[in-house]
Amino acid sequence: MQLTGEPEVRPVFRSSGTGELFQLLRDGAPRTRADLIAMTGMARSTIGGRIDLLLDSGLVAPAGGAGSTGGRPPATFAFNPSSRVVLAVDLGATHARLALTDLASRVLAAHQAPLLIAEGPDHVLAWVVAQGQRLLAEAGREVGDLLSIGVGLPGPVEHATGRPTNPPIMPGWDDADVRGILADRFGSAVLVDNDVNIMALGEHRTAWKDVSDLLFVKLATGIGAGIIADGRLRRGAQGAAGDLGHVAVPDGGDVLCRCGNTGCLEAIASGQAVADALAAEGVGVHSGADVVALVRAGDLRASLAVRQAGRRIGAVLTTCVSLLNPSVIAIGGIMAGAGEHLLAGIREIVYQRSLPLATQHLRIVGSVTGPDAGVIGASVMAIDHVLAPDAVDLLVG
Amino acid sequence: MQLTGEPEVRPVFRSSGTGELFQLLRDGAPRTRADLIAMTGMARSTIGGRIDLLLDSGLVAPAGGAGSTGGRPPATFAFNPSSRVVLAVDLGATHARLALTDLASRVLAAHQAPLLIAEGPDHVLAWVVAQGQRLLAEAGREVGDLLSIGVGLPGPVEHATGRPTNPPIMPGWDDADVRGILADRFGSAVLVDNDVNIMALGEHRTAWKDVSDLLFVKLATGIGAGIIADGRLRRGAQGAAGDLGHVAVPDGGDVLCRCGNTGCLEAIASGQAVADALAAEGVGVHSGADVVALVRAGDLRASLAVRQAGRRIGAVLTTCVSLLNPSVIAIGGIMAGAGEHLLAGIREIVYQRSLPLATQHLRIVGSVTGPDAGVIGASVMAIDHVLAPDAVDLLVG
Numbered sequence: 001m002q003l004t005g006e007p008e009v010r011p012v013f014r015s016s017g018t019g020e021l022f023q024l025l026r027d028g029a030p031r032t033r034a035d036l037i038a039m040t041g042m043a044r045s046t047i048g049g050r051i052d053l054l055l056d057s058g059l060v061a062p063a064g065g066a067g068s069t070g071g072r073p074p075a076t077f078a079f080n081p082s083s084r085v086v087l088a089v090d091l092g093a094t095h096a097r098l099a100l101t102d103l104a105s106r107v108l109a110a111h112q113a114p115l116l117i118a119e120g121p122d123h124v125l126a127w128v129v130a131q132g133q134r135l136l137a138e139a140g141r142e143v144g145d146l147l148s149i150g151v152g153l154p155g156p157v158e159h160a161t162g163r164p165t166n167p168p169i170m171p172g173w174d175d176a177d178v179r180g181i182l183a184d185r186f187g188s189a190v191l192v193d194n195d196v197n198i199m200a201l202g203e204h205r206t207a208w209k210d211v212s213d214l215l216f217v218k219l220a221t222g223i224g225a226g227i228i229a230d231g232r233l234r235r236g237a238q239g240a241a242g243d244l245g246h247v248a249v250p251d252g253g254d255v256l257c258r259c260g261n262t263g264c265l266e267a268i269a270s271g272q273a274v275a276d277a278l279a280a281e282g283v284g285v286h287s288g289a290d291v292v293a294l295v296r297a298g299d300l301r302a303s304l305a306v307r308q309a310g311r312r313i314g315a316v317l318t319t320c321v322s323l324l325n326p327s328v329i330a331i332g333g334i335m336a337g338a339g340e341h342l343l344a345g346i347r348e349i350v351y352q353r354s355l356p357l358a359t360q361h362l363r364i365v366g367s368v369t370g371p372d373a374g375v376i377g378a379s380v381m382a383i384d385h386v387l388a389p390d391a392v393d394l395l396v397g
Numbered sequence: 398m399q400l401t402g403e404p405e406v407r408p409v410f411r412s413s414g415t416g417e418l419f420q421l422l423r424d425g426a427p428r429t430r431a432d433l434i435a436m437t438g439m440a441r442s443t444i445g446g447r448i449d450l451l452l453d454s455g456l457v458a459p460a461g462g463a464g465s466t467g468g469r470p471p472a473t474f475a476f477n478p479s480s481r482v483v484l485a486v487d488l489g490a491t492h493a494r495l496a497l498t499d500l501a502s503r504v505l506a507a508h509q510a511p512l513l514i515a516e517g518p519d520h521v522l523a524w525v526v527a528q529g530q531r532l533l534a535e536a537g538r539e540v541g542d543l544l545s546i547g548v549g550l551p552g553p554v555e556h557a558t559g560r561p562t563n564p565p566i567m568p569g570w571d572d573a574d575v576r577g578i579l580a581d582r583f584g585s586a587v588l589v590d591n592d593v594n595i596m597a598l599g600e601h602r603t604a605w606k607d608v609s610d611l612l613f614v615k616l617a618t619g620i621g622a623g624i625i626a627d628g629r630l631r632r633g634a635q636g637a638a639g640d641l642g643h644v645a646v647p648d649g650g651d652v653l654c655r656c657g658n659t660g661c662l663e664a665i666a667s668g669q670a671v672a673d674a675l676a677a678e679g680v681g682v683h684s685g686a687d688v689v690a691l692v693r694a695g696d697l698r699a700s701l702a703v704r705q706a707g708r709r710i711g712a713v714l715t716t717c718v719s720l721l722n723p724s725v726i727a728i729g730g731i732m733a734g735a736g737e738h739l740l741a742g743i744r745e746i747v748y749q750r751s752l753p754l755a756t757q758h759l760r761i762v763g764s765v766t767g768p769d770a771g772v773i774g775a776s777v778m779a780i781d782h783v784l785a786p787d788a789v790d791l792l793v794g
Binding site: 166325362 | 627643759
């Protein structure tokens with residue numbers, strides 16, 4: 001089964017099919033037939049048939065003791081997150097992380113390795129297939145156990161098709177059929193998004209589940225944001241929401257960006273930009289990672305440079321705060337390793353420039369989830385898509 | 398009945414109560430009991446009881462001929478939008494519009510008049526009460542027919558409480574209990590939001606119902622935006638989303654804003670800012686309305702000034718486009734009357750500075766709905782809140 005995109009706006013009412021019944025059980029609490037009848041108003045015979053379909057699929061299993069023996073139908077049922085597995089893939093510019101998770105996004109097996117995205121889709125996706133098969137074997141699961149696959153890529157992705165769109169650091173990937181290639185090899189649904197969106201999903205689900213409005217900002221070679229509004233990831237009309245790297249920094253001057261414009265956030269405040277500025281002053285750094293290492297070693301010049309970059313990022317985030325009014329901004333990506341020096345620069349400008357109503361309850365914090373945010377988010381995306389009500393109706397009949 | 402705020406994130410599954418059944422009928426199409434049983438899987442007796450409750454409430458009425466006579470239960474049912482009415486109130490700085498609408502937001506009676514918001518809540522809300530009662534009488538309806546009241550105010554509103562929060566142009570209104578005052582007088586639910594959000598709702602519902610991602614921008618004395626993402630208005634954590642007036646314009650210079658910062662969008666590109674700049678050149682204008690009149694009369698200096706303001710607005714909207722990836726930006730407010738001169742300035746910068754994926758399908762257009770956007774949006778807000786599934790459950794039992 002290959003689905004064509006994540007469901008967007010849901011109708012308020014949906015026919016109370018098997019998928020709807022399953023949503024009631026997805027919180028993991030065991031429930032009886034009588035519970036489900038009371039909760040739905042469905043006829044007893046209807047409930048019975050739908051529970052049988054869910055039991056057959058394995059997504060739901062008998063729970064607790066009484067009634068589950070002796071040939072009688074089990075008395076209580078619950079979501080069974082170990083019934084299927086999900087392959088979660090987080091591809092960066094130079095590094096890849098893969099995880100096999102259960103349906104609660106718990107990691108069963110994981111692998112990470114250097115991998116150049118610039119090697120192109122044939123090479124990279126063949127590697128993903130091989131490693132995915134290895135993880136399945138390691139966890140003792142079959143290809144048939146795969147419910148779905150979630151993939152994050154370091155560039156713009158048209159979410160509806162899963163295809164990269166003119167990705168600047170991914171030569172050879174423009175319009176590549178990532179979904180089709182992986183679906184052919186694994187026979188399961190494939191969801192593709194940019195790396196920042198999956199990190200935002202992972203961070204939100206792991207650390208801020210009850211926060212309805214969150215902005216996740218990735219600061220690395222590139223700069224981007226993932227938007228959680230009213231509890232869900234918002235991707236915009238073409239899936240390009242959050243693409244902050246080429247926003248003009250107020251008073252950003254005429255630093256030329258690789259995109260052709262001047263004063264872009266990425267040209268002024270990315271890890272590489274900070275490293276280049278320090279190198280020009282004679283500091284021996286080549287990358288954002290070098291800068292973070294110096295900051296952690298207590299180097300004053302590196303700390304000041306990171307704080308100044310934070311102010312430039314803050315100048316753009318003030319507009320984001322005014323526009324979206326989030327209650328949490330979580331800063332991730334490799335530059336987040338610079339810690340309080342970076343956060344202090346961001347906070348200084350955001351709290352100074354934004355209106356009180358938008359900042360009085362705003363927290364600006366480092367990412368809690370760290371390097372696993374991407375694979376966890378890829379797993380969440382892949383699970384939520386295939387276990388949405390309409391999709392479950394298709395899945396179990 | 399007074400409700401405490403619009404429902405935020407909806408759970409995927411909701412118990413199939415009367416409210417859920419009503420959502421099925423809200424599209425206006427007539428349906429039989431058999432239709433509803435097939436659509437929901439509910440037991441016949443359950444459906445029957447819930448339909449009776451909806452018929453008693455008047456929200457649903459018998460539709461079509463057969464079966465609606467002779468004492469037998471009616472064969473088909475449909476939403477009855479004329480069963481109740483809604484009072485929609487759009488308060489600006491110096492002007493008020495009121496409308497009485499049916500439950501499909503069709504205007505039954507309307508009134509507009511000059512009104513200074515600075516007269517304070519006691520005076521203004523007493524006027525609203527008097528005019529609301531007059532509109533009810535004019536339409537031949539009772540206070541008891543009022544389903545709910547929607548109010549837009551020209552300043553920040555904490556949507557959860559309906560209270561203005563430090564509104565800069567509304568002296569005496571800080572923390573005013575708008576909802577409580579009107580609920581006491583009319584005995585119905587009251588929803589309050591800022592004027593830009595209700596205009597965005599009205600514009601979206603009237604002209605762009607099938608567009609999932611839209612940004613409505615009001616350009617007047619103040620500047621603000623309403624965000625439609627994934628088909629719904631997004632208000633942010635405190636209801637302050639879209640507050641763009643005090644965002645720093647890239648290269649905005651050191652023009653002092655009344656908020657105390659420099660280079661704010663409102664200080665540079667609001668109707669008053671354009672009028673002040675032209676007046677300093679010796680052009681005889683005092684307000685944004687004067688500027689619009691000159692542009693429409695073909696005045697070159699006014700047209701150039703409006704185009705330049707459009708560029709400054711465009712510089713901020715590029716960040717909004719990168720962040721939200723809308724497919725439509727609708728420009729409303731009094732300055733939208735300057736038409737193509739304004740739009741050309743905005744488009745020039747947005748299409749130049751934003752990435753192709755975000756702009757290739759982006760339309761930047763004048764508001765279609767015009768001056769009625771506010772009252773229609775206030776009506777939509779007030780109806781959607783009280784006719785949401787959980788609210789209907791409370792309403793009809």
